[in-house]
Amino acid sequence: DAGVIQSPRHEVTEMGQEVTLRCKPISGHNSLFWYRQTMMRGLELLIYFNNNVPIDDSGMPEDRFSAKMPNASFSTLKIQPSEPRDSAVYFCASSPGGGQYTDTQYFGPGTRLTVL
Amino acid sequence: AQTVTQSQPEMSVQEAETVTLSCTYDTSENNYYLFWYKQPPSRQMILVIRQEAYKQQNATENRFSVNFQKAAKSFSLKISDSQLGDTAMYFCAFMKPSGTYKYIFGTGTRLKVLA
Numbered sequence: 206d207a208g209v210i211q212s213p214r215h216e217v218t219e220m221g222q223e224v225t226l227r228c229k230p231i232s233g234h235n236s237l238f239w240y241r242q243t244m245m246r247g248l249e250l251l252i253y254f255n256n257n258v259p260i261d262d263s264g265m266p267e268d269r270f271s272a273k274m275p276n277a278s279f280s281t282l283k284i285q286p287s288e289p290r291d292s293a294v295y296f297c298a299s300s301p302g303g304g305q306y307t308d309t310q311y312f313g314p315g316t317r318l319t320v321l
Numbered sequence: 322a323q324t325v326t327q328s329q330p331e332m333s334v335q336e337a338e339t340v341t342l343s344c345t346y347d348t349s350e351n352n353y354y355l356f357w358y359k360q361p362p363s364r365q366m367i368l369v370i371r372q373e374a375y376k377q378q379n380a381t382e383n384r385f386s387v388n389f390q391k392a393a394k395s396f397s398l399k400i401s402d403s404q405l406g407d408t409a410m411y412f413c414a415f416m417k418p419s420g421t422y423k424y425i426f427g428t429g430t431r432l433k434v435l436a
Contacts, residue, residue, distance in 0.1 A: 236422060248426045308354045308416050312366035
């Protein structure tokens with residue numbers, strides 16, 4: 206199994222630009238999570254999908270952030286317009302959502318975003 | 322609301338020695354899951370060990386074991402025979418197995434293994 210795949214691994218952009226982060230969950234997993242990690246705030250859950258449906262987006266910081274999951278194998282997190290305070294590492298994670306290991310989340314390698 | 326506390330921001334241990342990382346949590350739930358994740362400098366989050374609250378037996382994975390004390394709401398991680406590759410941030414996480422399957426993470430403990 207390839208694990209959770211995220212792209213790009215690194216993104217450098219200028220303030221005001223649109224940024225799109227991509228995630229491919231583990232095949233067969235039906236729950237997907239987007240996290241943001243910063244030194245100041247640690248790991249924050251931004252949004253959670255189950256069976257492609259957003260279940261909890263209470264962690265999304267503001268309207269500049271949006272996430273979609275058009276099918277079971279792909280999700281995007283978009284920031285428009287980006288700001289320097291959005292600089293962070295963004296993780297995608299997936300979990301089986303059923304069976305013995307419903308609970309365990311498997312993380313992708315993360316995308317390091319730098320907004321200048 | 323559930324909370325997870327890791328009271329040791331940084332720790333160090335000599336190679337081949339044993340170290341214990343602390344984690345406490347607060348919940349009114351009876352059934353839940355607990356996890357330890359490792360984040361090495363590569364920043365990949367790697368699952369180290371998981372524990373189901375209804376199981377009294379402490380989980381073990383090779384050199385990693387936990388001391389789960391449900392009444393005290395404590396979930397410490399013991400690393401035996403520490404290796405240089407164990408140098409990482411370690412995060413404790415709590416999950417209630419119903420509803421949204423959201424993790425509550427602690428703030429992490431930075432562990433450095435010294436040669």
